[in-house]
Amino acid sequence: MADSTLKPGTEILAVDSVTPQQLYAKYAPTFASDGFNTTFHDRIFNKRFASYFYFEKGVRDSLLCQVSYQGIPRSVWLKMPFSKKKKEVSKVLSTQAKREQKALEKAKKLQGYDAVTKLFSKELRFETSDSAVAMLTIRDFVKGKYRRFYADTFSKLDSQKTKVLIIDLRDNTGGNLSDIQCLYSYLAEKDFHFVKPALVTSKTSLWHDAYFKTQSPSQFALRVLGTPGWLVYNSITSLITHKKEDGRYYFYYPPIWKKHPKTDRFKGKVYVLINGCSFSASSVLSANLKGSGRAIFVGEETGGSYNGCVAGQMPSFTLPGSKLKLSFGLLEVATLYSCLPDGRGVMPDTRIIPTLDDRLKGVDPEVQWVMEEVGGNHSRPE
Numbered sequence: 001m002a003d004s005t006l007k008p009g010t011e012i013l014a015v016d017s018v019t020p021q022q023l024y025a026k027y028a029p030t031f032a033s034d035g036f037n038t039t040f041h042d043r044i045f046n047k048r049f050a051s052y053f054y055f056e057k058g059v060r061d062s063l064l065c066q067v068s069y070q071g072i073p074r075s076v077w078l079k080m081p082f083s084k085k086k087k088e089v090s091k092v093l094s095t096q097a098k099r100e101q102k103a104l105e106k107a108k109k110l111q112g113y114d115a116v117t118k119l120f121s122k123e124l125r126f127e128t129s130d131s132a133v134a135m136l137t138i139r140d141f142v143k144g145k146y147r148r149f150y151a152d153t154f155s156k157l158d159s160q161k162t163k164v165l166i167i168d169l170r171d172n173t174g175g176n177l178s179d180i181q182c183l184y185s186y187l188a189e190k191d192f193h194f195v196k197p198a199l200v201t202s203k204t205s206l207w208h209d210a211y212f213k214t215q216s217p218s219q220f221a222l223r224v225l226g227t228p229g230w231l232v233y234n235s236i237t238s239l240i241t242h243k244k245e246d247g248r249y250y251f252y253y254p255p256i257w258k259k260h261p262k263t264d265r266f267k268g269k270v271y272v273l274i275n276g277c278s279f280s281a282s283s284v285l286s287a288n289l290k291g292s293g294r295a296i297f298v299g300e301e302t303g304g305s306y307n308g309c310v311a312g313q314m315p316s317f318t319l320p321g322s323k324l325k326l327s328f329g330l331l332e333v334a335t336l337y338s339c340l341p342d343g344r345g346v347m348p349d350t351r352i353i354p355t356l357d358d359r360l361k362g363v364d365p366e367v368q369w370v371m372e373e374v375g376g377n378h379s380r381p382e
Helices: 020-030 039-057 095-111 146-159 177-185 217-225 227-239 281-291 356-361 365-374
Strands: 011-015 062-069 072-079 122-126 133-138 164-168 198-200 241-243 249-251 269-274 296-299 309-311 316-318 325-327 331-333
Touching: 020 039, 095 146, 122 146, 133 365, 146 177, 164 365, 177 281, 227 241, 269 281, 269 365, 281 296, 281 309, 296 365
Parallel strands: 133 164, 164 269, 269 296
Antiparallel strands: 011 062, 062 072, 122 133, 198 249, 198 331, 241 249, 309 331, 316 325
């Protein structure tokens, strides 16, 4: 149950005698990152704190928390909320309400939507009254009809004669390669190769070796019926996997093909906001924008590596002894750009780390810096 006496800025000292520091020390070594950069660790711990506490204590109906506000410590009990199932009452919606509901559902499908956070995956808004500065917030590269959304977005930017585009990739942990390649085609200034051929371990490493390993007779029967498709898939992956002069195998998949910028590509100035939770696909996109000199980066070093990540296909396996489930990538996805030292993320051109005071005041220092940088020629809308 929420405690109304807990104010923003309250520090959690311990939850049922378990301190955040103890959880971090125990679970930080389990974090998987793209190299030896550390910005991802702090950011992902913040997101997964509740999960780590659950691993330690399980589900509890009440918690004794030690907290501190403005240097004054105290203890509070938090209880699990008791929710009654409300009897649904059918409502007769007005014509206008029906239109709005239909528009909302259409937007959710187009932009992608997270029912937990109640936020769209992709959003465009204008930061100034004259539409000269726009903000494209992308929270993931998974949900939504990205091709249609980007086509609509850049058509709108073109018609509004937008001069500056801010792309917010903060806390975007990644997603689909096809999504970021599509977005890049609206930003690129010339023909490009988005990624290199993907490094794999062998000519058959993309085969589904565990395809028929199932305890369920019904699943086994379905997989037998699907055997022709499985054989075709394995045959194709083998044919387009080649051994190069360095003795290693590379998967020549469609994302490596030469691409052209879109006819209505954005020609103005681009700023990209990044932080430690800009990971995987976010870092691949950022590496292309950084390497080509297409964008100015603001924030902190990405959690994902500049020189690529291991992803593509992520099969899940159960370890025979511990029965723990494990998933890992089968392809090394890397752009044509690279940096030294290997293992670091995409670095910001201007490093800005929000403070606690910024959060409490609702200030976004990265956006604030960009707006000051582009000049006072544009006013924010009322």
